[in-house]
Amino acid sequence: MNDISKFFDISPRILELAERCEEKCRPVFERVDEIAAYNEAKVLSSFGRHRISAAHLTGTTGYGYDDLGRDTLDKVFADALDAEDALVRHNFVSGTHALTVALFGVLRTGDTMVAVTGAPYDTLEEVIGIRGEKTGSLKEFGIDYKQVDLTPEGTPDIPAIKEAVKSAKLAHIQRSRGYATRPSLTVEKIGEVIAAIREVSPETIIFVDNCYGEFVEKQEPTAVGADLIVGSLIKNAGGGIAQTGGYIAGRHDLVELCGYRLTSPGIGREAGPSLDQNRSMYLGLFFAPSVTASAVKTAIFASALFDELGFDSTPKFDAPRADIITSIALGTPENLCAFCAGIQSGSPIDAFVTPEPWAMPGYGDPVIMAAGAFTMGASIELSADGPLREPYAVWLQGGLTWGTGKLGVLLAANSIFKDK
């Protein structure tokens, strides 16, 4: 490993520690590789079954009728995500947009939506109508919202969930922790929550925000009974190749409804040209299991290294993972800024830039972010961010390759300790 000091100035102490940590991570990495191999087989076999050829990689323009590549990509994604059907489009501008289309696609005036795993991801607050006014939220359309908070340990409160979902049209579950401190939900745990809901309310649509979770495990929440799962293509499912987009996958009848909301009632999924996006979405899906594995390894290694350096990481390096995120409590604003500066210096794009904290709209404290990505805002690429408040925790995610992810983590550690 010391060879890399030919290219990067990293202290011998960090390099030595890193070598020991990598050794410690090896058995955990084997598990990650095994999951990736399984998911690669799942994806590859689907390409063959659907007879993907060069014709699928080209696109259409205008109305986009009979877009073979687009329509077949839906089927391949459905297989990859353990779902009956999928709607995969570059037209989704973000994960939030795909989540919005899915919620508006299936909810109607008078319905109740219950978030059963605590507060949803920040951007959904305005979609639901918890925050903001006159933005066309679900609330403005007469859709009620209820929330079941997690237990003090950060786990789903099953008795309270059973009580709350009885007449609910939709139950919302969030797999990843987002920027919260609770643990992420494994697919197994999601299955337990779904079974509890089905017991008391079999008709309730079970909706999973699957962002950051795709391909981290062998199964997606659809395999344990979720009716709809939703995610972004500039996170795991796009493999670092898709240039934009998102997906909605699950029950065929519900995916159809989402298609009507994405375009227009009556037109649904039959229109929407793929332009020149098909090839990158196919290639991205092909890469997604192995790229996700690289991000998971980067997260595991960061947990191991920073715990050794005396910080508190979650999850721990050998704990089960349900998403690609690791958070590390860095203790001081200086450490948080130095960490982000280190990640930035190890990015392929904008490595020469030093990130500074700034007052981001909607946040109470200044936030610092490090990202230097080929796709703007892509967090399957190595990135780090955190608010400047106790315990000065950083959220780290991504890493297109394990080798470059590791380098980013080493540079972050080196940046904290270089003046100490």
Ligand SMILES: *Cc1c(COP(=O)(O)O)cnc(C)c1O
């Ligand atoms: C990233 C993310 C979203 C959507 O975020 P976008 O930035 O709109 O893509 C939603 N939920 C969770 C849990 C996420 O991690």
